Amino acid sequence: MVTKVSLETGPVYPGAMSAQQQDMAFDVFAAFCPSREVFAELADKWSLLILASLYRVGEQRFSELQRSVSGVSRKMLTQSVRTLERDGLVRRTVHPEVPPRVVYDLLPLGRGLAERVATIGDWVEQNGHAVIAARCGFDEARSGGETGS
């Protein structure tokens, strides 16, 4: 892994990469690798939750999504969903009615990612208590340590 790509700073991938792309690999850990940018774009609270929600619930309209991913503002929802659409992960379908109805769902590409993201959500829901417990122990050890003596 980490075979390294062209390693240019700018976006140099025209979309067609031929077969040799198979022996090349993006490196998420490299600061200037294009894949890092992709990763960084996805690695935020709202994007991950939106992906997970679309994966769990299925297609949803804008307001449903906003209720589903509780706490997200319209601005952030719009922005995140736009990015996901731009990245070819999510499809945005506008039904030309009045009032307008816009539906979002996962594209095949996005489903593969969302699937993995959802497992992280699952993990947190299953192991959250352990994390919180550890956190309490940690804080307690820090504040409790210096009171004595």
Add this chain to the structure above:
Amino acid sequence: MVTKVSLETGPVYPGAMSAQQQDMAFDVFAAFCPSREVFAELADKWSLLILASLYRVGEQRFSELQRSVSGVSRKMLTQSVRTLERDGLVRRTVHPEVPPRVVYDLLPLGRGLAERVATIGDWVEQNGHAVIAARCGFDEARSGGETGS
């Protein structure tokens, strides 16, 4: 799923939750669920990359980690790794030497998560080109659409 917990705003989990905790579930999608806080804390670029790096490479010292996760500042690395330690995901071992040597590695709890996170890194490295291609197409369609006529 989404069975809902006590739903208090504050941190109300003392660490011991008895057996009934099994029928309860955290809900990552609920704005005020404690698990959401945990999720939000982990859902950032650096934390995810650090977990993935520790999973792939194994235990590393501070400076190794900084080189491994290229682009991270010392401040962010310290901060992220502290949070991960606090959450019981990562172990920080100080070797009392001079110069000091500090080693980080995954705790069992953290390994379970890191494993899943790593699959996301893999996904990005494998499908990054598709994302970038989609992105180009999207941008092109937007700017190319209004030039004509």
Add this chain to the structure above:
DNA sequence: CCGGATCCAGTGCGATACTG
């Protein structure tokens, strides 16, 4: 070598109001 503390610019993000 590890990392805490401080300073400060940049911006993420929420609140609000307006459009189609």
Add this chain to the structure above:
DNA sequence: CAGTATCGCACTGGATCCGG
């Protein structure tokens, strides 16, 4: 209903200095 535009604050996160 879905989305854009503007404003403003708070927080992020990098650079730097310092201490163990």
